[in-house]
Amino acid sequence: MRHQATFIIQNELGLHARPAMLLVQSVSRLTCDVYLEKDGLEADAKSIMGVLTLAAEQGSRITVRAEGPDAEKAIHAIKKLVEEKFGED
Amino acid sequence: MPSRNLWKRNSERIKFRGLGVSPGVAIGHVRLFHVSTLDVGESVVIPQNVQSEVQRFQDAVAQTRIKLMELGKRVGQRGEDKALTEVLTMHLMLLEDKMIYDRAIQLIREERYGAEYALASVVREARKRYAGLPDLFRERISDVEDICRRIMDMLRGVHTQTLEDLDEEAVIVARDLSPSDTASMHREMVLGFVTEAGGKTSHTAILARALEIPAVIGVPGISRFAQDNDPIIIDGDTGYVILNPPPEDIKEYRDRQNQYQLRQSRLIQLAELEPITLDGYRIDLAANIEFATEVESIVKYRANGVGLYRTEYLFLNTYSVPTEEEQYRHYSEVAAKLAPKPVVIRTLDIGGDKFAHSLDTPHEMNPFLGCRAIRFSLANQPIFRTQLQAILRASVWKNLMIMYPLISSRSELVQAGQLLDSIKADFRRQGIPFDENIRVGAMIEVPSAVIIARDLAPLVDFFSIGTNDLIQYTLAVDRGNENIAYLYQPLHPAVLRMIVSIVNTGREFGLPVDVCGEMASDPVCALVLLALGIESLSMAPHAIPLIKQVVRSVVMVQLREFGAELLDLSSVADIRKRVQQALPKLVHDKDGLVANLYESNILADT
Numbered sequence: 001m002r003h004q005a006t007f008i009i010q011n012e013l014g015l016h017a018r019p020a021m022l023l024v025q026s027v028s029r030l031t032c033d034v035y036l037e038k039d040g041l042e043a044d045a046k047s048i049m050g051v052l053t054l055a056a057e058q059g060s061r062i063t064v065r066a067e068g069p070d071a072e073k074a075i076h077a078i079k080k081l082v083e084e085k086f087g088e089d
Numbered sequence: 090m091p092s093r094n095l096w097k098r099n100s101e102r103i104k105f106r107g108l109g110v111s112p113g114v115a116i117g118h119v120r121l122f123h124v125s126t127l128d129v130g131e132s133v134v135i136p137q138n139v140q141s142e143v144q145r146f147q148d149a150v151a152q153t154r155i156k157l158m159e160l161g162k163r164v165g166q167r168g169e170d171k172a173l174t175e176v177l178t179m180h181l182m183l184l185e186d187k188m189i190y191d192r193a194i195q196l197i198r199e200e201r202y203g204a205e206y207a208l209a210s211v212v213r214e215a216r217k218r219y220a221g222l223p224d225l226f227r228e229r230i231s232d233v234e235d236i237c238r239r240i241m242d243m244l245r246g247v248h249t250q251t252l253e254d255l256d257e258e259a260v261i262v263a264r265d266l267s268p269s270d271t272a273s274m275h276r277e278m279v280l281g282f283v284t285e286a287g288g289k290t291s292h293t294a295i296l297a298r299a300l301e302i303p304a305v306i307g308v309p310g311i312s313r314f315a316q317d318n319d320p321i322i323i324d325g326d327t328g329y330v331i332l333n334p335p336p337e338d339i340k341e342y343r344d345r346q347n348q349y350q351l352r353q354s355r356l357i358q359l360a361e362l363e364p365i366t367l368d369g370y371r372i373d374l375a376a377n378i379e380f381a382t383e384v385e386s387i388v389k390y391r392a393n394g395v396g397l398y399r400t401e402y403l404f405l406n407t408y409s410v411p412t413e414e415e416q417y418r419h420y421s422e423v424a425a426k427l428a429p430k431p432v433v434i435r436t437l438d439i440g441g442d443k444f445a446h447s448l449d450t451p452h453e454m455n456p457f458l459g460c461r462a463i464r465f466s467l468a469n470q471p472i473f474r475t476q477l478q479a480i481l482r483a484s485v486w487k488n489l490m491i492m493y494p495l496i497s498s499r500s501e502l503v504q505a506g507q508l509l510d511s512i513k514a515d516f517r518r519q520g521i522p523f524d525e526n527i528r529v530g531a532m533i534e535v536p537s538a539v540i541i542a543r544d545l546a547p548l549v550d551f552f553s554i555g556t557n558d559l560i561q562y563t564l565a566v567d568r569g570n571e572n573i574a575y576l577y578q579p580l581h582p583a584v585l586r587m588i589v590s591i592v593n594t595g596r597e598f599g600l601p602v603d604v605c606g607e608m609a610s611d612p613v614c615a616l617v618l619l620a621l622g623i624e625s626l627s628m629a630p631h632a633i634p635l636i637k638q639v640v641r642s643v644v645m646v647q648l649r650e651f652g653a654e655l656l657d658l659s660s661v662a663d664i665r666k667r668v669q670q671a672l673p674k675l676v677h678d679k680d681g682l683v684a685n686l687y688e689s690n691i692l693a694d695t
Contacts, residue, residue, distance in 0.1 A: 055226040
């Protein structure tokens with residue numbers, strides 16, 4: 001199972017501490033590998049430090065790649081968070 | 090540097106000065122707060138011990154998790170805000186982060202590192218990773234350091250000191266405080282904070298203001314001099330910290346504490362009123378700020394914008410010069426939140442008594458007469474250019490003004506103006522929007538600038554008098570030097586005549602003249618400044634209500650006549666006496682404010 005999708009980060013402060021926590025929590029229990037890519041840099045979406053140090057600000061283009069039984073769920077969970085601007089704004 | 094032990098025995102009065110970041114006075118006893126170091130010497134284990142070393146690390150992490158969860162429960166029970174719970178959740182997540190947990194175990198297995206050294210290496214790698222990021226992200230390294238410190242203490246079998254354990258009221262003295270230190274803090278027990286570290290990343294500053302607890306930051310050496318239970322006074326307004334104060338100090342500061350509380354209660358009633366004199370003159374009361382986060386207090390105290398935005402705090406306490414993007418974000422945040430109210434951004438005022446790790450400032454015998462402020466900027470054009478570009482980009486809100494500090498000659502304004510013009514030309518070419526009418530001003534704080542003000546006037550749109558430095562340079566008095574502090578006299582005739590001279594030049598050239606030094610926040614000095622013709626004052630936000638009350642109690646016409654009389658007097662003593670005599674006639678006080686003015690230190694004999 002491989003899934004991929006690209007999102008634009010819309011909330012004002014980007015993937016700062018709180019949104020990054022929500023993102024990691026949304027995928028951490030899923031049975032799949034999830035990676036985020038920004039400008040050629042890749043981070044493990046299950047690592048809070050990885051996600052934070054991507055420094056994805058508002059307007060950043062993030063590609064999510066997921067592989068494993070829950071890959072589709074992972075993409076869906078992240079899509080929902082991004083679209084809801086992580087509950088901010 | 091004297092040996093630590095020698096100073097440990099010393100219980101003499103020692104006075105320090107730092108940056109007052111949260112107003113109010115705290116009088117109490119010291120509680121030293123130490124954090125354990127994350128720098129560990131290299132250590133390697135023999136192959137047979139690798140597995141037990143891994144086990145030791147895993148046990149330490151497991152124990153740390155239990156401690157954190159207990160802490161989380163207690164914080165939850167105390168019903169404290171969500172932010173604290175979030176900090177703790179973040180820390181629990183970091184505890185199992187691959188880049189910390191898995192990486193440390195990998196280093197123990199593959200490199201045979203001792204557990205402590207493996208953990209220290211993980212922190213070092215993390216620091217590198219965070220170093221180049223924009224502020225908002227880079228600052229989160231403190232969470233990593235924080236959690237690794239807890240694991241480190243567990244590995245070493247030492248108890249992690251927390252502010253949660255406080256069992257009696259205390260003034261916290263520390264090198265620096267991390268978010269989790271403050272998260273677990275027992276709030277009712279903390280009277281105030283003093284830290285060696287300072288600057289915008291100081292959580293202490295932001296937290297203290299939010300909690301309205303007095304705080305002074307940027308006091309180097311304090312944690313070496315102070316001992317647990319030493320008596321201490323901190324003044325969050327002036328930035329003074331007195332260790333082992335004698336009874337006179339305690340009495341003086343008790344009085345100030347009372348005054349402060351009085352002032353706070355008056356606040357609520359005054360916020361809505363306009364700063365208009367009894368005869369209808371409007372006086373501009375603006376705020377001095379250091380951090381973008383202070384915008385809230387401007388709203389709270391109804392300031393008319395920012396008269397002095399001290400940008401150097403963006404540069405202090407960081408290991409890299411802030412990028413144009415970072416600066417832009419700070420400036421435009423302030424501009425956007427306050428528009429259309431004016432915001433005067435002062436370009437970098439580094440040197441003197443403010444130094445940054447990230448900037449290569451020379452060591453000088455006499456830093457206040459050295460390469461500081463505009464001199465530093467002109468000598469380091471790439472840094473200056475970056476700052477001006479960031480300001481210009483943020484100027485699209487049409488409320489920004491640029492102010493150059495420590496102007497002492499015409500050529501400095503010419504050079505700064507040329508640089509600004511070349512940036513504007515670049516922006517036009519590249520189609521980058523900015524405010525074509527952005528106004529620039531000179532800070533008047535050196536006597537030479539007062540004397541040649543007529544030559545400076547055609548090059549600027551406004552003057553702003555920085556009284557702290559103007560007094561220091563006019564009277565040749567280092568105000569940080571206690572032996573001659575009595576010579577630092579805001580009401581010295583030379584100072585008053587300098588101010589009038591600038592006001593007159595401003596009128597002649599149609600330039601506004603404001604005052605943004607500490608004089609503006611002292612009620613008696615503010616009254617004298619109004620008498621001398623100043624119509625715009627900028628001060629620490631919390632001082633605005635009291636000054637507003639002064640403005641609302643005077644008749645401008647009467648005050649101006651009084652100002653003219655003051656100029657004929659030739660000594661500080663005469664000026665003080667005249668002010669004291671005139672106060673009851675000048676201040677038409679309905680709410681018992683005059684009593685307060687008589688107590689001003691400015692009028693006290695020294």
